[in-house]
Amino acid sequence: MLTANRLPRWTPAVVAAGSIAVGCGIGAAAGLRSHLQWGLISALLFLVGGYLISARVEGRRQAKDRFATSVVWVAFILAVVPLVSLTVYTIQQGIGVVNGNFLSHSMKGVIQSGPGGGIYHALLGTLQQVALATLMAAPLGLLTAVYLVEYGRGRLAKAVTFFVDVMTGVPSIVAGLFILSLWNLALGFSYSGFSGSLALAILMIPVVVRSTEEMLKLVPNELREASYALGVPKWKTILRIVLPTAIGGITTGVMLAVARITGETAPVMMLVFGADYINSNPFDGPQQSLPMYIWQQYSVVNNDFGYARAWGAALVLIAFVMGLNLIARGIARWRSPKGGH
Structure with a gap:
C-alpha cells in the first residue's frame, strides 16, 4: 500500500552532518589519530542512520532505495577524497619550487644534495x-x-x-x-x-x-x-x-x-x-x-x-x-x- 509519508529533501544532508559530528566525537574519544578512521566511522553511521530513519518514516521499501543511493554517494566520496588529497598535497609540496628557473634549467653541474637545478x-x-x-x-x-x-x-x-x-x-x-x-x-x-x-x-x-x-x-x-x-x-x-x-x-x-x-x-x-x-x-x-x-x-x-x-x-x-x-x-x-x- 502506498503511503504519503516522505522525508524532507534536506534529510540526507542533516543525517550526513550528524553522522560526521558523531563520528568525529567517537574517533576523538577512542583516541584514533587518523582522520581516515573518523571518516569511515562517519560513513558507516550515515548509512545505518539514514536507513533506520527512512524505514521508520517511509517504510522498508523506500529505505532500501535510499540506502542504495547512500552507498553510491559514499563510494563516490571515498573515490574522490584520495584524488583530491593527492592533488592538494602535491601542489603544497611542489608549488614552492616550480618557477621559471626550474622549468628552464637542467641538472648539469648541479649536486644532487644541493640547491638549484631544474626539469x-x-x-x-x-x-x-x-x-x-x-x-x-x-x-x-x-x-x-x-x-x-x-x-x-x-x-x-x-x-x-x-x-x-x-x-x-x-x-x-x-x-x-x-x-x-x-x-x-x-x-x-x-x-x-x-x-x-x-x-x-x-x-x-x-x-x-x-x-x-x-x-x-x-x-x-x-x-x-x-x-x-x-x-x-x-x-x-x-x-x-x-x-x-x-x-x-x-x-x-x-x-x-x-x-x-x-x-x-x-x-x-x-x-x-x-x-x-x-x-x-x-x-x-x-x-x-x-x-x-x-x-x-x-x-x-x-x-x-x-x-x-x-x-x-x-x-x-x-x-x-x-x-x-x-x-x-x-x-x-x-x-x-x-x-x-
Missing part, C-alpha cells in the same frame, strides 16, 4: 618520447580498430581481439624487456629516447584500439547504409562518414592513452637510462624523462632539495596530464555531432 631536460625528453610513441601507436591502433569494426570477420579478427586484450594487461616492464631484447641487444641499436618510445607505443596501442573500437561501434549504421545507398564505396564511407562522426571519442581515447604512458618509469629506466644534461635528439644517447627524474631525486636519502625537486616535477607531470585531458574534452565537445533544433 627542462626531463620535460623535453618526456614530450619527445611521448610524441614519438603517439605517432607510432595512434595510426596503428586506429587502423586496427577500423579493421575489427568494419572488416573483421572470422578467425583473424578473433585472434586480433584476443591479442589486444592480452596486451592491455601487459606490465610495462615486460614491454621494456621486449624492446631491450629485440631493438638493443638483437639489432644492436644504442640506448635512446626512441627505444623508450617503442616500449611506450606497445603499451599505448591496445588502449587506442579499445577506445577507438567502442567509438566506431557507436556510429549509427543508418549513416553507413545511407552512404552505401548513394553509391559511395566502403573505404570512402569510413573516411568521410564514420571517422568524422567518431573523431571526438577517438581523440579522447588517444589522449587517455597518452596520459597512461606519460607516467611510465620502468621502460625509461631500462631503455633510455636518463641524463642530467639536455639531449634534444631522441635518437642518440641517453635522455631524461619526468617520471625517472622524480625517482632519481627522491631516491637520494635525507635530501630536502631533492625531495623538493621531485615534488615540483610531480606537480608539472600532473599538470601536463590534466592539460591533455582538458584538450581531449575540448576537442570531443567541438567535434561532437550537433543535433538539429
Whole structure:
C-alpha cells in the first residue's frame, strides 16, 4: 500500500552532518589519530542512520532505495577524497619550487644534495618520447580498430581481439624487456629516447584500439547504409562518414592513452637510462624523462632539495596530464555531432 509519508529533501544532508559530528566525537574519544578512521566511522553511521530513519518514516521499501543511493554517494566520496588529497598535497609540496628557473634549467653541474637545478631536460625528453610513441601507436591502433569494426570477420579478427586484450594487461616492464631484447641487444641499436618510445607505443596501442573500437561501434549504421545507398564505396564511407562522426571519442581515447604512458618509469629506466644534461635528439644517447627524474631525486636519502625537486616535477607531470585531458574534452565537445533544433 502506498503511503504519503516522505522525508524532507534536506534529510540526507542533516543525517550526513550528524553522522560526521558523531563520528568525529567517537574517533576523538577512542583516541584514533587518523582522520581516515573518523571518516569511515562517519560513513558507516550515515548509512545505518539514514536507513533506520527512512524505514521508520517511509517504510522498508523506500529505505532500501535510499540506502542504495547512500552507498553510491559514499563510494563516490571515498573515490574522490584520495584524488583530491593527492592533488592538494602535491601542489603544497611542489608549488614552492616550480618557477621559471626550474622549468628552464637542467641538472648539469648541479649536486644532487644541493640547491638549484631544474626539469627542462626531463620535460623535453618526456614530450619527445611521448610524441614519438603517439605517432607510432595512434595510426596503428586506429587502423586496427577500423579493421575489427568494419572488416573483421572470422578467425583473424578473433585472434586480433584476443591479442589486444592480452596486451592491455601487459606490465610495462615486460614491454621494456621486449624492446631491450629485440631493438638493443638483437639489432644492436644504442640506448635512446626512441627505444623508450617503442616500449611506450606497445603499451599505448591496445588502449587506442579499445577506445577507438567502442567509438566506431557507436556510429549509427543508418549513416553507413545511407552512404552505401548513394553509391559511395566502403573505404570512402569510413573516411568521410564514420571517422568524422567518431573523431571526438577517438581523440579522447588517444589522449587517455597518452596520459597512461606519460607516467611510465620502468621502460625509461631500462631503455633510455636518463641524463642530467639536455639531449634534444631522441635518437642518440641517453635522455631524461619526468617520471625517472622524480625517482632519481627522491631516491637520494635525507635530501630536502631533492625531495623538493621531485615534488615540483610531480606537480608539472600532473599538470601536463590534466592539460591533455582538458584538450581531449575540448576537442570531443567541438567535434561532437550537433543535433538539429
